[in-house]
Amino acid sequence: MSHDDLTQQLGEQAPDRVTLYRILERLMQVSIVQRYTDSxxxxxxxxxxxxAVGLFECDNCHHVIPIEQDPALEAAIELVKSHLTGHGMTEPENYPFQSWYLSGL
Known part of the structure; x- marks a missing residue:
């Protein structure tokens, strides 16, 4: 699907051209979409x-790294969640770090 195809499909809800390119670039960075050139x-x-199962984004440089599914990682995340729950942090929005990855598990 081309940029123009996406713009047409989104209709009035389409962001401006530059914003859509930025969104597509971001989706490529995190391996959700790939770009190719046709004939x-x-x-x-x-x-x-x-x-990827999840994404890690550096708070300093905002580089995004896809995280592949790993049972050891999932076990470690569950351990962290259980420790946080023990300290009264039962909801992801109360975690002392960005938890958008953790909430998906």
């Missing part, structure tokens, strides 16, 4: 066949 030299975007 007409049009850049197209497609969902990746294998998406």
């Amino acid at each position: 007409a030299r049009t850049q197209r975007f497609a969902l990746t066949q294998r998406a």
Whole structure:
């Protein structure tokens, strides 16, 4: 699907052209979509066949690293959650760190 295809499909809800490109770039960084050039030299975007389980974003540089499924990592996350619960932090929004990855497990 090209940028123009996405704009047409989104209709009035479509963000401006630059914002849509930034969103697509961000989705490529986290391996959700991939970009390719077709025979007409049009850049197209497609969902990746294998998406990461979660994402880690550096608070300093905002570099995003896809995290593959790993039973050891999931066990460690559950251990952290249980310790946080023991300290009265039962909801992800109360965790002392960004927990958008943890809440998906």
